[in-house]
Amino acid sequence: MSATVPGNGAVGRRMRRKEDPRLITGRASYVDDIALAGTLWCAFVRSPEAHAKIVSIDASAALERDDVVAVFTGEDVDAGALPCAWVPPGVEVNTSEHLCVAKGTVRHVGDPVAVVLGTDRYSVVDAAEDVVVDLEPLPVVASLEAAMSDGELVHPESGTNKIHEWSLGGGDVEAGLSQADVVIERTVVNHRISGAPIEPRAVLAEDRAGQLTVWSSTQVPHFLRLFLALLLGMSEERIRVIAPEVGGGFGAKLQIYGEELFCAWAARKLGRPVKWVETRSEHMMVSHHGRDQVAKVRLGATRDGKVTAIHAKIDADMGAYLMLLTPTIPSLGAFVMSGVYAIPNVQTDITGWYTNKMPTDAIRGAGRPEATHMIEVCMDQLAAELGMDPLELRRRNFIPADDFPHETALGIVYDSGDYAGALDKLLEHFDVGAFRREQEELRAKGIYRGVGFSTYTEICGLAPSRVTGPQGFGLQTGLWESAMVRVHITGAVTVYTGTSPHGQGLETTLAQVVADRLGCDPEHVEVLHGDTGTGPQGLGTYGSRSTAVGGEAAARAASKVADKCRAIVAHMLEAAPEDIEVRDGRFSVKGSPDKGMALAEIAGAAYIPDPLPDGMEPGLEETAFYDPANFVFPFGAHACVVDVDGETGKVQVVRHIAVDDCGPAINPMLIDGQVHGGIAFAIGQALYEQVVYDEDGQLVTGTFVDYALPTAAELPSFETDRTETPTPVNSLGVKGVGEAGTIAATPAIVNAVVDALRPLGVTYMDMPLSPVRVWQAIEEAKGVTA
Amino acid sequence: MIPPEFDYVRVSSVEEAVSVLAADEEAKLLAGGHSLVPLMKLRLAAPTQLVDIGRVPGLDAIERSNGDWRIGALARHAQLQDRPDMGLASRVAASIADQQVRNRGTIGGSLAHGDPASDLPAVLLACEGRVVARGTGGEREIAAADFFRDYLTTALEPSEVVTEIRLPALEGWGFAHRKFTRRAEDWAMVGVCVAVQAEGGVCRDVRIGFTNMGSTPLRATATEEALRGQPLEAASIERAAAQAAEGTDPPADLNATPEYKRHLARVLTGRALREAAGL
C-alpha cells in the first residue's frame, strides 16, 4: 500500500527523525532553557486544604525580602476566569467560576491562593513559605459517592454537585436486552491517572511595549493565544505564543492553565519577564488528571453469542472545576461504545460530578480508553458466562470487512476496517493452542500464566467541524487544521503546520509527505510548528489528529504548490500541465523523463519570473485549511500474556503483541514507536499508576515515589505488526496512532490476569492490578470457593 | 524543589567533623547526600549547617580482616555491588534504588539514617555486624542489635560520626535476599535477608533481617528459633517461615496493608530460606 499520489518514495520509509540531532546532543530548547534578562520567578502559594474558606493572607514577611518584587492574591489579579470550551446545545451544564488565583474559597489541594514573584529562583520558594494563609476548612467531597449524595457541596451556590447529564444512543437498548438470553451486569471502574510527561509544564511571559510573548510547554499554542486575548482583554495580534521544544504532553498540556494566564498577566503588570516552572509535585497536584469514571455496564447476547445490546451508565468524578474540555471527555467514548461490533442497540448515559479534587480532562485516549476497557473486559465476562471462547465471541460480532463504510446504531459512520483481518494477523504471532498447553503445564508447577485479548476501534482525527463544532457536539471551535508550504528560491522547502507536535516526530512525517508531493528530498523540507507568530492559524495536537488532519492539510498545501509547479513546467517546456508528473525528484513530461525540471529550477522561475503563464502570481507557496469530512477509525487487535505470582499477587507482563491499523504507514518506525509508548502507558495504568486522594481530599500520590510510572525493568519488549487499510477520508489514507496503544491495551492486560487466576476462582478485577489488590482478590476468591 | 538555606563546612578529618557537630546541634553530617538532600528538597529536613565529610581520606576502603569485612563509612553502594565475594552485602547493595543512587549513596550514611525501609540495616542485623562510631568521647563499637532504636533513630549521639561497618564474613554460610517492590527502583515493601549455617543437612544457625516490617529494622526471631536445630527441608522451612511475621508491626502505606506485609514476610522468608539452604 502506498500513498495515492505518486511521488519519490519518501512516504513509507523508516526515515531517521529530523528532530533528533538537537535532542540527542542537548541542544534543544525547552521553555525552562530560555533565559531572558531581568526575569522574575514565580512561586505559587497553594492550598494545603481540599476545601476551605480563605480567611486572610499575610504576605508582609515575604515582601520584606530584598529579592521579592511582588506578592499577588486572587483579589489583585484582574484577568478573566479560565475557560471551558464545551457548552453542548440543549444540555444544561452546572458551570462554576475557576480563577487562576482563588478568591474567597479553595476547592482542591493545590488551588493557588497567592503568588510570590522575585528575582531569584531559589529565594521565591523560601518567600512562598513566608506567606501566612489562614484557611477555615470546609466539608470535603472526597469521593464520587459523597458527590452523588449531595450531602456536602463543592459549589454550594448551585445546590448540587451534579455537573451535567448527557446521553447518546441508537436503537432501543431495553428492547435489545430483553431479546438477550444472557445479560451480564458489571461495574467497571476506570481510575484517576496523571499524564506525567517527563518535562513538567513551564511558562515564560514577556511584555515589550504592549506586545506580549508567551513561551509555554503547551500542546495548543493557538488556543492559548486566543484565550489569553479574551481573558486579558487584549487584541489577539498583540500576543504571540510559542511552544518551543515540548517534552511530552499526553493531554496534560492540552489545557488553558491558570499559571499561563497568571504569568502573562503579571508580565504585563510588572513590565518584566515572568517565569514559572512546574515542580513534579505540582504536576501531580495541579496538572489536570484523567479518567476517573465508574460505569455500570449491561451487555446482552443470545445463547449463540450474538450481542443484542450494550448500555453504559457512567458517573464521572470531574474534580472541582470545569477546565477546557472536562465534561466532554466521557462523551468521546460514547461515540464508539459499540466498539468493533455490530450491535443494534447502544446507549451511553453520562453524569458528571464535582468533587474536591483536581479537575479531570483529556489524558492520552480521553474517553476512548474508558469505553474500550468497559467493552472489552465485558466481552470476556460475557464469553465466560456463555461458556464461549472469547475470540469466537468477538468474531461472531465483528462488523464484516465488506460492510464499510459502516453506519453504527449511533449513526456514526466508521470509515474503513477489517477487524477479523487484524485478529488473524495477531494470531499469526500468537498460537492460542500452544499457549493453552503451556498454561496447563505451568499451572501444574504453580505458575499462573494467562492471556488476554482486546479487539478495538477508536475515533480520532479530531475533527470534522460540522460534527464537533458549535452546531454539532458543541465545542466552541471548528477542528480543521492548516498548513502552509513555502518553496524557497533554492528549492528548499519550509512547511508551517498548525499542529504542535511534542515528541511524535511530525517534523519528519510531514517532511516525508510534502517531499513526496513536491519530488524533493525530505532532508530539505523543514517543518515549523508551535509558533503563532509564523504560519497560519492552527489548532494544535490532541486526539491523534496531527497526521490525519494536519498531515492532510500539509499534503493539500503541497499539492497546490505542485499544481503551480506543473503549470510553470508546462509553460516553460511547452507541454500540457496534465502531462507533467512528479518522478525521480523532478517534474517531468510523461513519457519523456529527460524533459523536466527540478524543484529548484521551478522555484527559480517562480521567484525570478522569466515570464510566468499569464495571470500567474510570482512566488511558490500555498496554504491549505483542511476540515475533514469524517473522523477516522483506527483499529486492531492486542494480546497480552502475564505471569501472576499466586502467593504475592505480583503481575508481570511477559509478552504484549499488537497489531494496529492506522492506514498506510508514512514512517513505519515512528508508528511502532507510538504503539510502544501507548502500550507502556496502558500497562502503567493497568498495573502501577493511580492518583490517590484520601478521605480528607489530601493527595497521597504527590511525587514519582508514589505515582509509579513503570521503568524499563518492569516492561518487556513489545511485538508489533500492522495491517494497512486506507481510510477514504483523506488522500493519504491515514488514521491516527498516538493513542491507539493506550486505548487498546488495558483490557488485554486485565483479561490476561483474570485468565491466569481463573483456577483460583478470580473472575473479575478492576485496575490497577497492584500486588495487594491481586492478592486480596485471590484471598476473597479462596473464601468464596472454600 | 529547592533545599532550605544552610551553612556549609567541609572537614578534612573525622575529629573536625565531631567538633563541629558537638558545637551545633542543628548541624547534620553530609556524606553522599542521598538520604539527606532529597528530604531537604522536600523541606522535610532543614539543618542549619551541613558538615561535609565526603573528602575525609581513608574512609571508603573495604578490607577483610580477622573474619570480618571492614567497610569504610564512605564506601558507596556501588563498591559493594562490585564485590560479589562479599556475599549478602553485595547482593543487597546491588538492589538499592538505581545505579546513579548506588554510585553516590554511602554505607555509613544509609545506616546512620536509620530508615527501616532501607536495605542495608537488614544486612547489618542478619550478619550481626557492628557499627564503629567516633564522638567526643572517642571511638566505640555498637552491635547491630543495639543500633536501631526507633523510627529514623539510631544509637548514635548527635555528634558521633560513623567511621566503619564490620560485617562477619559468615564463611560457609548460605545466604539469600528477597526484596518485594512494585518497581525495581522502589523502596522495599518488604525485604528479607537470610543467612543460614548448615551442618549435615541441619540448620546449625540462622539469622533473618527484615526491611520495612516495623518502625525499626527487625530480626525474625520466631522463625530463627523455629528453624535452629531443624533439618533444612521444605517442610521445616515452611513451618518456620509461617512465624515470620511474629513480633513485627509493619506500617500501612499506599501499596500495602499491614496484613499484606505480614503475608509477604512469610512468603519471602520461606523463599529466601529455601534459596539459602540450596533447596
Next chain:
Amino acid sequence: MSGTVPVRLAVNGQTHAVDVEPRMLLVHLLRDELGLTGTHVGCDTSNCGACTVHLDGEAVKSCTVLAVQADGCAVKTIEGMADGETLHPLQEGFWAEHGLQCGYCTPGMIMAAADLLERHPDPTEEQIRHGLEGNLCRCTGYHNIVRAVQAAARHAREGSAAPPDLPPGGEESGRALAGEGLGA
C-alpha cells in the same frame, strides 16, 4: 546564613570557577550558571533520572548532588558526549533506533546508558533494563531505548566508524539506507 562558597570544577573538559550558595544543586549550576541546558529536571525525588550526568566518570543524579560536593571534580554532560561533529555511539544508537520521542529524558538516559556500558560492555536485555531503572521515559515504552543501547554496544564492540545498523525492516529499511545515506 550561608553566603557563597567557591567551587572549581571541570565540565566537559573546561574548568569553571564559580561562587555558589551551599544549597545550589549541581543541576542548577550546570543549567543556570554555566548555560548547559541539555541536562533536565523531571522530578523532585531522584526518581526520573533526567538530570543524570557523570561525576568523575560515574553516572549521578545532579538534582541530588550539591554543587559544593562537585568541587574539584570532573563533570560530563550530554553536551560533552559528541567528539566535535562525531556523535557518541549512544547518540547514534538513539537516533538510528528511534530511541527517543519528546527527547526530554534522552540526555539523562544516554548518560545512564554510558555508565551501564562501562559496567557491561556487552549487556543482555535484562542488564540494560535494570541498568536504566533509574531513568523514566514516558514516550517510548523503553522498547527502542533497549535497541539503541544494544546498537551502541555492538558499535563499540565492532569498533567500526560507521553508525549502528538501522532498525530491521527488510526492504523498508533498505530503502531508507539507500534514500538518506549514512551521513550524520
